[in-house]
Amino acid sequence: MQRFWFLTFDGLAAGAVYAAFALALVLIWRAARVVNFAQGAMAVATAYVGYAVASATGSYWLGLAAAVLSGLALGALVERVLMRFAGAGGPLNQVIVALGLVLVIQAVLGMIFGNGYRPAPAPFDTDALTIGGVAALSPYDIWVLGAALTVVALLAVLFTRTPVGLRMRAAAFAPEVSRLLGVSVGRMLTLGWALAAGVGALAGMLVVPTGLGLHSHAMDLVFVVAFTAAVVGGLDSPVGAVVGGLLVGLILSYVTGYLGPDTTPLAVLVLLLAVLLARPGGLFSAARARHV
């Protein structure tokens, strides 16, 4: 039973990162109707920036800020320079461009930083605290959970309570009508990519110290898991991404804990397959009534 609780807490902490990363995917999907397959590679690139700044300044927090800011900039850049033009040829072109971007980013990172694993120190202790004899969350897990949930809450406020959030939602749902109402749809798209990449950068910084290490492929499996989480939640739903992330985190934690870590990648794919077969729209995609 102790083991069960340990795995539960561990799964929630991991799930919070998947949730944030899935949320980044959902943000772009909602804004541009494309799955950003380069999200993982982009997050790794910004994590390198973050840890370079952290080791140069000696401050993890400056590094974290640098990673998020470079994420915002990278997202905007990718939309403006690549996706806007790739999009003219249809969404499949954007997917292919994203896959190409993965190769480019990984190659460039290898050229600059080498292909070895770099240490990625955590800002807090990663040893689990024991509460009443049960090994629960570590201080770092608490930071991860708190940071991820704060970002989710901030995004929710941004989208539902602010004028720019309203513009972004309108631009995503009805671009033409939004333009007629004076919304710069192109600018909202750039902002959406920037925000998503910023959230992705944060998720990258959170996940890298949890035993992954800094490496150009560090986020490969994380991306697949987060993509699964986003699909579980229904790609359209931010709430779904968060619930999906936590759910997938829990499931994988149990699988890893009871069946061994070798089965984790397999479990991700089985889960993805199961969701796509049983409920292709995801758990949270209520069939929206759309009358024309």
Next chain:
Amino acid sequence: MTAVLEVEALSCGYGPVPVLRDVTFTVPAGTVTAVLGANGAGKTTLLRTLSGLLRPSGGRIRFAGEDLRGVRVEHLVRRGLAHVPEGRGVVTELTVAENLRLGGLWRRDRVDARRAQDEVYELFPPLAHRRDHAGHQLSGGERQMLAIGRALIARPRLLLLDEPSLGLAPKVTAQIMALLRRLRDERGLTVLLVEQNVRTALWVADQGIVMALGRVVTAAPAARLRDDDQLRHAYLGF
């Protein structure tokens, strides 16, 4: 009377296929002008070209005395041109209140934008009861009210309305047309109205423009179009 809109030799097409050919007409301020014609005559294309959604291949559009060439779509509403597109003016995923807020977001004068939203609720009481309902929960008539009301928030100098009667019950259509008349009489609103429903359109309009195959065939006062049997038979089908 001054003209709000002067269209001169306007042409437009999708690729090599011309849809509008040499279209010329003016819309005087404070009037309702109906654009009539069969399916495929180019009515919707005309409105989409006027609001910048389509790029004209030739001709000039002067709006409130200024050339609209090169003005981006999202800036037109600031100049006082509001366009309610055919059948899909409402963002169905957003609530009624959000749709209305969206209509006023570009305005600097927050107080007046707020007042304009309240005026929409006064103008269309059914909307006031459904502030927090999503667009897809509204009836067709309520949606059209919302789309028109949202356009009015811009306090437009010219309102482009594409098929407001589409899919609506005759009674609801009559209400909306009566409202257009009222807005014209009370506020001096200028409307360019595209309608399939010719009787309804000519009932509300001051003048009509009849289009066929992308050209303007006739432009005349609405009363004359109503009474000209030959024209009605030839182009309007009743």
